[in-house]
Amino acid sequence: MTVTRLQSIPGIGVDKMGDAADSSNNPNILRLENLDTDIRPPADAVRQTHEAIDDDNANSYLPFTGQVALRQAVTARMQRSTGIEYDANSECIISAGGLNGILNVLLSILEPGDEVVLTDPTYAGLINRVRLAGGIPKFARLVPGADGWRLDLDSLSAAVGPRTRALLIMSPSMPSGFVANMSEWNAIAEQSRRANAWLVYDAAMERIVFDGLPVIHPASLPGMRERTITVGAVSKEFRMIGWRVGWIVGPLSIMADVRLTSLSNVVCQVGIGMPGATAALTSTDDGVAQAVAQWQDRRDVILNALHDLPVIRPHGGWSVLIDTEQLGLPSTEASQLLLAKGEIAATPMPGWGPDAGRYLRFVFANEPATRLADIRSRVRAAWGI
Template structure:
């Protein structure tokens, strides 16, 4: 783990706490999830669900995840053998990569990428091969898959493709055509796809999240990962799940049992019930987040940043070069003093000298999963950056 220190999220959150800045860095909501979910967890605590749950997860949650995948995507799963509960999606990704890749193997990653990906690839002993998501040529601000770069990242040693859509930090929702290219290359190279879909329900403007497991030939070679944290605004609960073919889920389970073994005993039955809330809940949350996305984008634009329009997730990527700032990391460290706001540099999601590093260098990620009052305050403060 040489080269890996404290995460940028920890650094920026500590900076916000130390300075009193508005924290638009780390992506956690400042409101709790649905009242029924919280009540169910409290009831589970009161009624004795406080000891080790089964290592694979409580049956009610395994069954609820299987129902969710069937209802939303038409994927048929056996709850007993094709679903695994994990300590959040991060553990799910770690268990999958550690189970499937090792020394001599290669893992293809789209960059910018959530920072735990590089760390878990390093822990596995495999080598990371990166392909960039690049700002589209149409000037929309959307980050698009570079097909030629993706193809070049594959080799005879490719064992795993680590995918993320809807994508953190760029907010891109990969199109069916982009996903099909990933699928074609995975099939060609006999690779397993590990796909992080924690923002699956947080998509905007009519965008559609398509799980890669639904594409022809991919169900048998895909581990799909999601969690309650983003779906139900309870990021501190750390209840995630992995789904896929029984033999791949079994491999992840073998590793997971030596990571946390189990956890979240009273939260698991509560999440199980919440997964049956239905599509209206997801639509309402996505619509509210879209409204807050627009509020933050307008505020960033008024402050002088250039921004695209994210298709999903919690985040807007902002370009501060119109304001005269060329380095996002330097700006983020100075921003609490300059404007009383904290963001996260997009370069923190890239390997140094990797294919996305140069384009990411000036960019800053801000989160909009905050209350209107917090977003208004942040936008007002950011106006201090405008030359007078």
């Protein structure tokens, strides 16, 4: 019998699509189902990782909260992002990837039955971690428009109630590519203060923003340092998915509990991964700006090719959504047809929020623009439109 905490967790769907594409052994398939990228990590990070393999200090459990140099690099980045100083010893913990950090934070702040506000749509893995930690997800709607996604502020207010313990917000958000503007961040901060709730900020894609939009860190807003917990990672911006290195930065009042949870869950991080992560964070040539330019170009190829279909413009991140229900196709059926007839692997969104099931996700981070050039003809072959 399935234990109770797993009964409302449907999975994420990406694994099934990835397995289906892999099993086909067809190199012509466009791999738009998974958040990988073909753009290389920073050269300094790769070089330092090679050196770490021969470094006995990297083959160690210690320190349990992460290597000192990496924690110092993370807090220095936080100061650049927020203008706020954080103590590398007491207010920063290294995690085994960003999502490990998210789960450890949720386990540290939630009592069973506490509510957590997320956006709809949002990554199913975030929703599932709320449930694993005993929380109840509540949702604020993201509304699609001609120029992309906006947060429905009335929906946000309605989602916050007496049992709200945290708001879990990602910007840029995955899978939508929603990037919160200043008025939206101010509204999120106000709701956090009103409910006396934590703001858990998933900063995994913080600098992957397009169209010249500014990067806004919510901890920099008035009164938010003491209630914002930031979780970041080298996976996306620095293209270092396999390193499994993330970080948690927050006020002293909660970090002792997060440390205890971290010691009780994944005891320590990937030893040989941390020196490379440190190198990425301190490199003078991290390649982020160049990578973001390439990802924006790929986004634009898809938006231009599918301009006659109901696609929603993302302002950041690695993916774009298409509303297949407007085309008379359930997203799961649309995904199956694309793989069978269009040689495109793309993930449908059931389980990614109450209204998210109508969308199909195209990830543009792992396919060059030349491979995306015929995406419209592939879609036409699959859906007949």
